[in-house]
Amino acid sequence: MSNLKSIKGTKDLLPNDTLQWREIENIIHNFMNLHGYGEIRTPVFEKTKLFLRGIGVDTDIVSKEMYSWTDQGGENLTLRPELTAPVVRAYIQHQLGTIKPLNRLYYIDSLFRRERPQKGRQRQFHQFGIEAIGSPYPEQDAEVITMAYKIYETFGIQNLSVRINSIGSASIREKYLAELRNSLLSINSELCKSCQNRINKNALRLFDCKNPRCQELLDEHAPFIFDHITEEDHQHFNEVTKILDSMGIPYNHDLKLVRGLDYYTQTTFEITSSSLGAQDALCGGGRYDKLVEELGGKPTPAVGFAAGMERLMIAFGNTENVSNPTADIYFITLGKKATEKGFVIAEKIRANYGISVISETLQRSMKAQMREANRMGVKFVVIIGDNELDKKIAIVKNMDSGDQEEVSLEILSDHFLFED
Numbered sequence: 001m002s003n004l005k006s007i008k009g010t011k012d013l014l015p016n017d018t019l020q021w022r023e024i025e026n027i028i029h030n031f032m033n034l035h036g037y038g039e040i041r042t043p044v045f046e047k048t049k050l051f052l053r054g055i056g057v058d059t060d061i062v063s064k065e066m067y068s069w070t071d072q073g074g075e076n077l078t079l080r081p082e083l084t085a086p087v088v089r090a091y092i093q094h095q096l097g098t099i100k101p102l103n104r105l106y107y108i109d110s111l112f113r114r115e116r117p118q119k120g121r122q123r124q125f126h127q128f129g130i131e132a133i134g135s136p137y138p139e140q141d142a143e144v145i146t147m148a149y150k151i152y153e154t155f156g157i158q159n160l161s162v163r164i165n166s167i168g169s170a171s172i173r174e175k176y177l178a179e180l181r182n183s184l185l186s187i188n189s190e191l192c193k194s195c196q197n198r199i200n201k202n203a204l205r206l207f208d209c210k211n212p213r214c215q216e217l218l219d220e221h222a223p224f225i226f227d228h229i230t231e232e233d234h235q236h237f238n239e240v241t242k243i244l245d246s247m248g249i250p251y252n253h254d255l256k257l258v259r260g261l262d263y264y265t266q267t268t269f270e271i272t273s274s275s276l277g278a279q280d281a282l283c284g285g286g287r288y289d290k291l292v293e294e295l296g297g298k299p300t301p302a303v304g305f306a307a308g309m310e311r312l313m314i315a316f317g318n319t320e321n322v323s324n325p326t327a328d329i330y331f332i333t334l335g336k337k338a339t340e341k342g343f344v345i346a347e348k349i350r351a352n353y354g355i356s357v358i359s360e361t362l363q364r365s366m367k368a369q370m371r372e373a374n375r376m377g378v379k380f381v382v383i384i385g386d387n388e389l390d391k392k393i394a395i396v397k398n399m400d401s402g403d404q405e406e407v408s409l410e411i412l413s414d415h416f417l418f419e420d
């Protein structure tokens with residue numbers, strides 16, 4: 001059996017879980033509708049080169065976490081490790097920019113990264129997120145950050161912390177990175193092995209290192225990218241934070257917040273919650289003004305965020321208190337004839353009243369069926385045995401009050417009032 005278990009880092013969502021997931025998804029859909037965002041769903045796999053070009057070859061995601069393969073036709077394909085690049089690919093492919101100048105899109109979908117699984121970190125996980133494609137203005141950044149913050153408020157998540165930074169426009173990047181590398185030349189060997197690798201490949205990621213010694217060295221030696229951004233970038237950042245102030249969104253300016261994907265320009269942000277443990281990032285995002293162009297579209301500014309659904313679930317509380325999927329009525333039937341009749345009436349009740357009915361299919365005793373109805377917490381049981389069939393009646397029992405009455409089978413499916 002052991003080799004038939006689900007793959008490490010993946011999870012089955014059982015009926016108890018899916019109930020809570022659906023509840024949360026519904027809140028997200030409503031929230032997005034309220035803000036005028038339209039849902040987009042893209043395929044689960046894409047050409048590998050979309051991610052190489054979109055996310056960047058030297059990022060952790062592309063260099064070691066992607067599930068990629070060559071298919072029978074020789075095409076290099078990858079299970080999506082994130083959704084921004086696929087959404088931008090779809091935006092370009094369907095020329096959404098020609099339909100309206102600003103496309104506000106959102107998604108709730110699954111993703112795949114071959115990371116080391118732990119609490120809040122899976123290999124197949126889910127994100128909801130938004131991508132606002134078309135506006136270069138700080139109001140758009142502020143809308144995106146405000147939405148990220150407000151949705152967690154809607155869920156009642158406590159201990160939120162918003163960190164925000166600007167990594168400036170793309171034009172300053174090379175010069176800054178050269179300076180950063182230079183500043184660390186003399187202490188290179190004191191950095192951890194991963195940081196020594198990062199210096200040449202993806203030096204911005206040095207700031208993400210969890211090793212306290214590396215952080216100390218950075219504090220002592222490294223220049224911050226924020227101190228190298230242009231006047232325009234500064235102004236953009238100030239306007240974003242000004243709007244956040246007037247929206248009452250609390251935030252910290254974190255000079256080390258650079259984010260792990262290559263496409264960001266100017267604004268970067270993350271929301272963490274101290275109730276999450278080691279994997280404390282609830283969501284992350286920022287502006288990516290060059291990505292549409294890099295993937296073959298017209299230059300188009302954009303900003304968005306994505307949020308881990310599993311982490312939201314952890315912050316929201318566990319699912320243990322959610323009861324089993326239930327129904328309004330349980331049909332207790334005794335004998336094949338009564339069960340068959342019960343099936344027909346149950347179907348009519350579903351169609352006529354739109355309420356949920358469960359029929360017995362295990363041929364259990366009266367007592368066992370009653371126990372099952374109790375376990376499910378149904379509001380009514382309808383009992384039909386041979387006796388009742390002969391009399392063309394059923395016994396309807398209100399499980400709360402304990403009252404029961406005989407109801408004609410004809411009336412039961414069309415006119416009977418199932419009232420609490």
Ligand code: HAM
Nearest residue numbers: 082084120121122125281282283284285304305306308
């Ligand atoms: P990201 O920071 O890679 O950004 O992921 C966003 C969120 O997804 C994280 O904050 C975390 O909650 C969740 N997450 C990431 N990896 C895992 C994992 N292995 N298991 C469980 N949850 C995970 C992006 O994906 C960007 N596309 C965000 C974005 C959208 N930027 C602009 N638009």
